[in-house]
Structures are given as C-alpha cells and as structure tokens.
Amino acid sequence: MTIIVRELGSEVRADLEGFAAVRHSALPFFLITRDSLAYDLAHMHADARYRPLVAEEDGEIIGTAQVGLLHESPEPGQAFVNVYVHPEHTHRGAGTQLVRAAEEYLAAQGATRLLAWVLDEPGNRVFAEAHGYRASRSAHFLRLDLANRALPPLGTPPPGVELRPAADFADDPRPVFELDAETVADEPSDAGAELTDYEAWLDETWRHPLIDHELTTVAVVDGRPAAFSLARTDGATRYASGMTGTARAFRGRGLAKLAKNDSLHRARAAGYTEAFTGNDTGNEPMLAINKWFGYEVCATEVRYVRELG
Incomplete structure (x- = not known):
C-alpha cells in the first residue's frame, strides 16, 4: 500500500475531519475540531509559515503533522x-515520510532549530532519536473528572478583588491581552515567546472558536485584570x-487558583464533564494548584530538539 504525504486541503471537509480524527485518536486529551482547525488555517500569522501535512493511505488520512515557524520567539530560526x-x-x-517532508519545508523557510512534542512512550522516543532529535524538557497532560469529582468550594474573593467573565471585556479586550x-x-x-502583536492575538486567541468568553474568568484588582483562567x-x-496565570505584581495571593476554581464551577454547571490542562513538569506551583483541584496526570510528552545544518 502506498502512502502519500501532501499539504492539508484547507477547504476540503474530508481533509479537516480526517486531520482532526487522527489528532483526537493519538492525543485524546487535546481539544481540536474540524472548525477549530479550519479557523487556525485561515488566521495563523503569515510569519508562522504554517503548513499542516497529512499522510494518506488508500484515500484515508492516517497521519498528520503541524509544521511552522515559532515567529513569536525572540530567537530567530525556531520552528x-x-x-x-x-x-x-x-x-x-507514515511518520518517517511526514518528518522528512516537514524538515525539508522548514529548512527552506530558514529554520535552524526544530522542536517537536513526543508522547513519552518507548516507541515514540526511539523514533524521535532515530531521526536525530534529542530529548529536552517534558510536560504533563492532566484530566479532571468534572462529572464525578467534587471541586473545592467557591471562596469569597478578598477585599478589592472581583471575579468577572472575559465576556465583560468584549468592548476592549486589550487589558486581557496585556x-x-x-x-x-x-x-x-525551550524557545520562549513574546506576545507583541495585539491584532494577531485577537485573531489567534480572543476570537478563536474554542475560546469560551463566558467560562473564562478574570480576577480584577482595583479595575485591573490581575489573573485569569482561559x-x-x-x-x-x-x-x-x-x-x-497571574501578573507579576499580584503573584503569591492565590488569584490564579481563585479564577480557575470559578471557571471550573461554571463549566460543570454548563454541562461539561471532563476538564483537561497541561503543565511543564518543572512548573511546580501550577502542578500543585491542579492537584488541589483533583487533576490527575493522564499522559506525559517530551520536547525533542534537532539542530539543522
């Protein structure tokens, strides 16, 4: 059977559904839908040179690759x-052909350092290392059973703190962007990011079809957004x-925990039954907060890095 690697058809319904189905099967703890994929293709920043690929066998999509430049990194050449x-x-x-096609494309775009997330399973790690990638940091996927797990009770915000849905900032979301x-x-x-383009943030984050402005909670202190849970x-x-996260000037006051607890309670009331999140394994403060909520690690992924040239 012949496997063909090609670019995803951005307006082909079967391509979008096939891509989303593969991602959901391989990574069930990460949200992706046909509509969110189509939106990403239409609104990804031009500097990302985003080019999703699919591996097709006998007309069926069996593999996918998300490929592009990390244009928000202060260090050029990251991809x-x-x-x-x-x-x-x-x-x-299929995996080998996808990696080869992705590397050729990124090299042509000027990439000098490639970063890949790989599920922490022996076969996946052997595959990455066989293709010249070396292991770096790691991160956990975590799951919370919203339908059956009791959440911590809602606390009363301290004086001067107000919990507001992100929808309240619809007329001017710039404070949330900041x-x-x-x-x-x-x-x-491994690469870092600097969000400096407000209009791009509006397109890629604020208006994204997966974002729920009513369930996103912002902790406001004296009229200023101080912490939030998106x-x-x-x-x-x-x-x-x-x-x-929390703005630097307000850290250590439990505001992120307060905002996330509010968001989780409202999500459960709205009928959501599973909650997912992800944390770098070195991010001990956030891991502790999520453990407090009842999240459990459901998978781990490792960042692999390859230098080109």
Missing part, C-alpha cells in the same frame, strides 16, 4: 514539527484550560 499517526496505522512509514502577554513571557519553554471547550462535554 515546530509535531507528528501524530493514528494508533491503528503505525509502523508503516495580562496574557505577561504570563506567556514567564512560561517555561477556558477552551468543544461545545459539548470537554473543557480545557488554555492558560492560567
């Missing part, structure tokens, strides 16, 4: 290549934390 093959179609060469930019800058990472949902049963 990402994340390859996933449907669990029922591994060991057929808070997000500050927290992203301090997030553990909610992403599939519109059915699955909820995920896109980012939870």
Whole structure:
C-alpha cells in the first residue's frame, strides 16, 4: 500500500475531519475540531509559515503533522514539527515520510532549530532519536473528572478583588491581552515567546472558536485584570484550560487558583464533564494548584530538539 504525504486541503471537509480524527485518536486529551482547525488555517500569522501535512493511505488520512515557524520567539530560526499517526496505522512509514517532508519545508523557510512534542512512550522516543532529535524538557497532560469529582468550594474573593467573565471585556479586550502577554513571557519553554502583536492575538486567541468568553474568568484588582483562567471547550462535554496565570505584581495571593476554581464551577454547571490542562513538569506551583483541584496526570510528552545544518 502506498502512502502519500501532501499539504492539508484547507477547504476540503474530508481533509479537516480526517486531520482532526487522527489528532483526537493519538492525543485524546487535546481539544481540536474540524472548525477549530479550519479557523487556525485561515488566521495563523503569515510569519508562522504554517503548513499542516497529512499522510494518506488508500484515500484515508492516517497521519498528520503541524509544521511552522515559532515567529513569536525572540530567537530567530525556531520552528515546530509535531507528528501524530493514528494508533491503528503505525509502523508503516507514515511518520518517517511526514518528518522528512516537514524538515525539508522548514529548512527552506530558514529554520535552524526544530522542536517537536513526543508522547513519552518507548516507541515514540526511539523514533524521535532515530531521526536525530534529542530529548529536552517534558510536560504533563492532566484530566479532571468534572462529572464525578467534587471541586473545592467557591471562596469569597478578598477585599478589592472581583471575579468577572472575559465576556465583560468584549468592548476592549486589550487589558486581557496585556495580562496574557505577561504570563506567556514567564512560561517555561525551550524557545520562549513574546506576545507583541495585539491584532494577531485577537485573531489567534480572543476570537478563536474554542475560546469560551463566558467560562473564562478574570480576577480584577482595583479595575485591573490581575489573573485569569482561559477556558477552551468543544461545545459539548470537554473543557480545557488554555492558560492560567497571574501578573507579576499580584503573584503569591492565590488569584490564579481563585479564577480557575470559578471557571471550573461554571463549566460543570454548563454541562461539561471532563476538564483537561497541561503543565511543564518543572512548573511546580501550577502542578500543585491542579492537584488541589483533583487533576490527575493522564499522559506525559517530551520536547525533542534537532539542530539543522
């Protein structure tokens, strides 16, 4: 059987559904839908040179690759290549062909350092190392059973603190952008990121179809957003934390925990039954908060790095 690697058809319904299905099968704790994938393709920043690839066998999509430049990194030449093959179609060469096509494309775009997330399983790690990648940091996927696990009781915000849904900032979301930019800058990472383009953030984050502005909670102190918990949902049963963080001047006061607890309670009331999140394994403060909520590690992934040239 012949495997063909090609670019994803951005307006081909079967391609979008096939890509999303493979990702869901290989990475069930990460939210992706046909509509969110189509939105990403239409709104990804031009500097990312984003080019998703698919591996097709007898007309069926069995593998995917997210490929592009980390244009928000202060260090030029950083790129990402994340390859996933449907669990029922591994060991057929699809992964190797996807990696080869992705590397050729990124090299042509000027990439000098490739970063890939790999599920922490022996076969996956052997595959990455056989292709010249070396292990770096790691991160956990965590799951919370919202339907059956008791959440910590809702606490009363301390004096001067107000919990508000992100929808309250619909007329002017810039304060939320500034808070997000500050927290992203301090997030553990191999490449780092600097959010400086407000219009791009509006397209890629604020208006993203998975973002739920009513379930996203912002802790406001004296009129200023100080902490937040960004909610992403599939519109059915699955909820995920896109980012939870606190501005530097307000850290150590439990505001992120307060915001996330509020968001989780409202998500459960809205009918969501599973909550997912992810944390760098070195991010002990956030891991402790999630353990307090009742999250349990459901998988671990390792960042692999390859230098080109």
